[in-house]
Amino acid sequence: MDSLLRHAWRLARKDLLVEFRSRTAILSAVVFTVLVLVVFNFGRDPTAVAAVDLAPSILWVTFTFAAMLALNRAFQLELENQALDGLLLAPVHRASIYLGKLLANLAFVAAVECVGLPLFALFFNVRVLPVLVPLAGVIALATVGFVAVGTLFSAMTARTRFAELLLPVLLLPFMIPPLIWAVLATGALLAGRPLSEIGGWLKLLAAFDLAFIVVAFLLFPATVNE
Amino acid sequence: MTLLKTGRWITAVALALLAAVYVRALAFTPIERAQGAAQKIFYIHVPSAWCAMLAMGLVGIAGILYLLLKDPRFDRFGEASAEVGTAFSCVMLTTGPLWGKPIWGTWWTWDARLTLTLFLFLLFLGYLLLRGAVTDRGLRARYSAVLGICGLVLLPFIHLSVYFFRTLHPQPIVLKPSAPSLPGSMLVTLLFSFGVFTLLYVGFVTQRYALAVLRESAESGGAHA
Numbered sequence: 001m002d003s004l005l006r007h008a009w010r011l012a013r014k015d016l017l018v019e020f021r022s023r024t025a026i027l028s029a030v031v032f033t034v035l036v037l038v039v040f041n042f043g044r045d046p047t048a049v050a051a052v053d054l055a056p057s058i059l060w061v062t063f064t065f066a067a068m069l070a071l072n073r074a075f076q077l078e079l080e081n082q083a084l085d086g087l088l089l090a091p092v093h094r095a096s097i098y099l100g101k102l103l104a105n106l107a108f109v110a111a112v113e114c115v116g117l118p119l120f121a122l123f124f125n126v127r128v129l130p131v132l133v134p135l136a137g138v139i140a141l142a143t144v145g146f147v148a149v150g151t152l153f154s155a156m157t158a159r160t161r162f163a164e165l166l167l168p169v170l171l172l173p174f175m176i177p178p179l180i181w182a183v184l185a186t187g188a189l190l191a192g193r194p195l196s197e198i199g200g201w202l203k204l205l206a207a208f209d210l211a212f213i214v215v216a217f218l219l220f221p222a223t224v225n226e
Numbered sequence: 227m228t229l230l231k232t233g234r235w236i237t238a239v240a241l242a243l244l245a246a247v248y249v250r251a252l253a254f255t256p257i258e259r260a261q262g263a264a265q266k267i268f269y270i271h272v273p274s275a276w277c278a279m280l281a282m283g284l285v286g287i288a289g290i291l292y293l294l295l296k297d298p299r300f301d302r303f304g305e306a307s308a309e310v311g312t313a314f315s316c317v318m319l320t321t322g323p324l325w326g327k328p329i330w331g332t333w334w335t336w337d338a339r340l341t342l343t344l345f346l347f348l349l350f351l352g353y354l355l356l357r358g359a360v361t362d363r364g365l366r367a368r369y370s371a372v373l374g375i376c377g378l379v380l381l382p383f384i385h386l387s388v389y390f391f392r393t394l395h396p397q398p399i400v401l402k403p404s405a406p407s408l409p410g411s412m413l414v415t416l417l418f419s420f421g422v423f424t425l426l427y428v429g430f431v432t433q434r435y436a437l438a439v440l441r442e443s444a445e446s447g448g449a450h451a
Contacts, residue, residue, distance in 0.1 A: 149376065156369045160359040170352045170373065173345040177383045180341075208383060215379050219372045222293050 004099070007092040011100025016107055018077065026111060029069050033116045036062045037123050051124040056186035059120050060142075060179055063113060067143065068168050070108045071150035074101050075158035088224055098220035102151045102213075109143055131189040134198070138189070141205040142182035145212060149174045152216040155223045178208050229439070233432030240426040247419045255415045267325045269415055273423035274317040275343065279381065280427065281311025282346060285353065286378025289371035301367035302442075304374055306434035308353045310427055315347040342384040349377050 019026055040058045044051075078084035087097060117139070121128040128135060150171050157167040182205065185198040251269040258265035284307045292300035322340065323333040334340065353373055360366040408416075 152372070152376070156356070156372065157359075159365070160356070160369075162359060166355065166359055169348075169355055173349045173352060174376065174380060176342070176345050177380070204383075204386075211379055211383075212376070215376060219293075219375060222368050222372055225368075 004093055004096045007096035008099035008103060011087075011092075011097060012103035012107070015074075015077070015100070015104035019104075019108065025070075025073050026108065029066055029108070029112045030115050032069060033062055033066045033112055034119060036065055037116070037119055041123060052126060052190055055120070055124050055126045055190055056183045058124065059117075059186060060183050062116055062120070063109075063139070063143070064146075064175060064179065066112045066116065067109050067146060067150065068171070070105055070112065071147065071154045071171070072164055072167055074105050074151060075154050076163065079158060084224070094221035094224060095217055097224070098151065098155075098217060101155070102148060102216075105147050105151050106144065109147055110140075113139060113143065126190060128190075131192075134195055135186065135189050137202065138182055138185045138198070138205070141202060141209060142178045145178040145205060145209045146171070146175045148209065148212045148216050152220055152223065155220065174212075178205055181205050181208075230433060230436035233429055233434075233436055235429075236425060236432060237429030240422055240429050243422040244426065247415070247422050250418065251415050255411055256409065258412075261329055264325055264328045267321050269419045271318060271321040271325060272416065273419045274314045274321065276420060277314040277423050277427045278311050278318055278343075278346060278350075280424070281307045281314060282349070282377055282381060285311065285374040286381075289374030289378070292367060292371040293375075298363075298367065301370065302435055302438040303431070304370060305357060305438055306431045308350055308357075308370075308374075309434055310430040312347070312350040312354065313430070314423075314427070315343070315350060318343065319347060346381075346384060349380070353377070 037058070040054075040062070044054055075084070078087060088094075117128065117135075120126065150167070153170050153174075154167055157163045157170065160166055181201040185201040185205075188197050247269060251266050255266075255269075257263060285304045288300040288304040288307065291297070292304065322343075326335070327333050353370060356373055357366055357370050360369055
């Protein structure tokens with residue numbers, strides 16, 4: 001168990017280091033997030049629809065797209081120079097490869113979300129600060145849910161034809177339940193509803209996270225074994 | 227060839243019984259007071275939704291068994307069940323709006339149940355697309371097993387959503403904790419229809435499974451097959 005976590009951490013650190021040295025993917029993802037937010041601004045009529053009514057959807061559609069970009073690159077990275085084979089030959093448990101990738105993806109998506117959230121507050125004039133802590137909780141729970149499934153699926157799609165297209169097609173049906181709960185919870189928070197109202201959605205999100213982390217953890221070896 | 231013939235026979239019997247379901251539903255089952263004749267579609271819509279869910283569940287179970295036993299028969303079954311499930315989801319998604327227009331006044335609404343069953347349909351499509359995108363047979367079987375199992379885990383979340391959200395969709399009236407809340411004659415028609423649709427599912431899957439066997443022998447036998 002101890003070595004499982006240690007190996008996972010090493011792997012995550014390697015991925016993040018590669019990312020930090022080149023900074024191409026993270027910068028593209030951040031710029032992409034900004035652009036999606038800008039596009040949304042032109043996609044609504046500000047006199048007809050108040051920003052706060054549309055805000056939860058804008059926030060979550062943006063985060064969904066950003067997460068998709070991040071997940072696509074996780075295993076694509078390993079395909080160059082057959083790095084994946086090297087990884088599989090290393091004396092580490094398959095599950096720790098999954099955990100490492102999951103941690104690195106979470107860090108990547110969290111970084112993009114940290115830039116996206118203030119910009120979202122700025123562009124759409126949404127008061128985020130009073131509900132920042134519970135909102136961060138909702139974002140964290142939902143992100144863990146779809147990154148857990150997405151990491152598993154990207155390990156499969158990376159080695160297929162049309163990987164960039166296939167991942168969203170497979171992943172979106174799985175993203176919809178956490179996305180619906182997250183949008184409802186965000187809407188309730190931004191409308192100043194009491195915290196007790198979002199408790200049920202947080203529980204559902206947590207149950208989804210737990211179920212899919214366990215499933216992905218068990219199934220991941222089947223996606224990479226030769 | 228015998229498996230294909232068995233499948234054809236089961237399908238033929240099920241189709242004949244399906245005609246009997248139509249006759250019974252239209253002529254020998256009372257008309258519902260509030261919804262009138264539109265309610266008749268219920269005898270097609272609910273059983274096909276049942277078959278779609280059953281198909282997804284069995285794709286998942288076949289996936290688990292494949293990963294445990296590495297028996298290619300489970301992979302073929304998963305493929306067959308997914309294709310048949312896609313067809314039943316199509317029936318569910320077309321009969322639903324046909325009923326919704328006169329009763330709700332709209333073809334489609336973004337209600338939790340409708341949305342999530344639409345995603346069940348998309349899940350089937352994703353499964354079939356994934357199968358199409360992987361050429362290696364062993365890899366394809368493992369990938370589709372993984373996706374099928376994830377779909378199985380997603381199903382309870384889809385089903386729970388019905389209870390957690392305000393929904394326009396009628397609540398379950400048969401498969402629920404308390405006793406069924408519809409008159410006896412309607413219940414008999416519905417249960418009869420459930421049986422016929424399940425038989426239809428078995429017939430289609432048997433035929434599709436036999437086709438998968440034929441295709442594999444043609445592929446491994448080369449061009450002269």
